[in-house]
Amino acid sequence: MTARDLVQQSGLGERKWRRRSLWALLLLIPLTLAVEAYDSIKALLADNDLFARRVAWGQSVHFGGSDWKLTNLRGAFGMANLPPDSVPVLADFSVKVGDPDLQKLWLGCKVMLIDAAGRRWSPTSAVTLKAPADVQTCTSAIFSGAKSGDTLNLRETFLVPKDVAKSIRPAVGLASERPHFLLFQLERD
Amino acid sequence: MMRKTANIVLLLVAVAFCYGLQLSKPHYGDLIGPIPTRGRTGETIVGRNFEARAEKVVFARNLKADRYGETKILTTGGVWAVVTVEFAARAQSTSVAVASWRGPTGLAYDQTERMSFADGLLPVTIDPGLPKKARLVFELRPDEVSNAILLISEKLMSALDSQAEISLGPVATASDSLPAGTVDTLDLTQPM
Structure with a gap:
């Protein structure tokens, strides 16, 4: 084998590998993007209530280790000192605790109201209504030390415009279940 | 020889191209900074999560506010600017x-912290x-009043989120170097 042959051969090998490398990029670039984006996508899914699980009226659903049931949704009409055309809405839930590790399972608990257009209302601090002593909010229930088998009464208060009061549905999201959340249907649905 | 020259030319082109990119590309801070939505006083500025409309700006020498039932007068060596905004x-x-007030020379003033006891200021939920109105209160130098821009965002680190930029327009100066129409005492206990 002459030196010239060797040079020619290595040139051939180089060309072959260059072509292989270029083809490999087709695979490697999307793969890199996927690996780089993995953490961001995981965080996006874990932080947002994206996919609704519909719950029929009167039905109890296992969510975040406990059984959730919507017991009441009503407006508190006739209150003074509120913005015009607004109405406070109270959402009551009855939750039978299954797994008592609420501090882990109920972390980031978020109760909200969602209207037909998808707008979301968070609980308000503008309205304070007297509640029975055994009624808690979702966040305060986390630290209530509830045991397995206990039933918690949760209530959240919202302020919504009067014209959407008919179309709103309550929803519950927990960090341990995100991106899924519960969307409760009402009796008339 | 030909090949060598071609390589050198290619390298030079690449260097020039990269230098051009470096010169023309936005700064990293701009890329991940707030996304401005611009408008003027009276216009509704629509951001990602909120809308803001600056209704009026009032300048005052003193502010009157209630602190736990006791009336307090706040004086200043500059001038108070109180912007009523509907959110x-x-x-x-x-x-x-x-919210912050960016004056014509680029000086940025945060909202005053001397009013933290009063109602109707930010943060507003x-x-x-x-919609809900709120007052933004700034303590300014009189020469930072005209052609200022009001910057409003949901939170301090509003990276890649909307920031309302409201141009407040020119303000005439009176003989005492304060803005024309500066009131002596603005009563913040009055409804907006």
Whole structure:
């Protein structure tokens, strides 16, 4: 084998590998993007209530280790000192605790109201209504030390415009279940 | 020889291209900074999560406010600017917490912290369909008043989120070097 042959051969090998490398990029670039984006996508899914699980009226659903049931949704009409055309809405839930590790399972608990257009209302601090002593909010229930088998009464208060009061549905999201959340249907649905 | 020259030319082109990119590309801070939505006083500025409309700006020598039932007068060596802004939430409840006043020379003034006891200031929580007014109070140098821009965002680190930029327009100066129409004492206990 002459030196010239060797040079020619290595040139051939180089060309072959260059072509292989270029083809490999087709695979490697999307793969890199996927690996780089993995953490961001995981965080996006874990932080947002994206996919609704519909719950029929009167039905109890296992969510975040406990059984959730919507017991009441009503407006508190006739209150003074509120913005015009607004109405406070109270959402009551009855939750039978299954797994008592609420501090882990109920972390980031978020109760909200969602209207037909998808707008979301968070609980308000503008309205304070007297509640029975055994009624808690979702966040305060986390630290209530509830045991397995206990039933918690949760209530959240919202302020919504009067014209959407008919179309709103309550929803519950927990960090341990995100991106899924519960969307409760009402009796008339 | 030919090949060598071609390589050198290619390298030079690449260097020039990279230098051009470096010169023309936005700064990293701009890329991940707030996304401005611009408008003027009286216009509704629509951001991602909130809408803002600056209704009016009032300048005052002194402010009168209630602190736990006791009337307090706040004086200043400069001038008080009180902007009344109507906020509205878009798709979900949110709160607007941060505003600053950027003067014509680029000096930026945060909201005053001397008023933290008063009602109707930021942060303001807003719900969809229920617009709410709030007052933004700034303590300024008189020469930073004209052609200022009001910057409003939901939170301090509003990276890649909307920031309302409201041009407040020119303000005439009176003989005492304060803005024309400066009131002596503005009563903040009055409704907005």
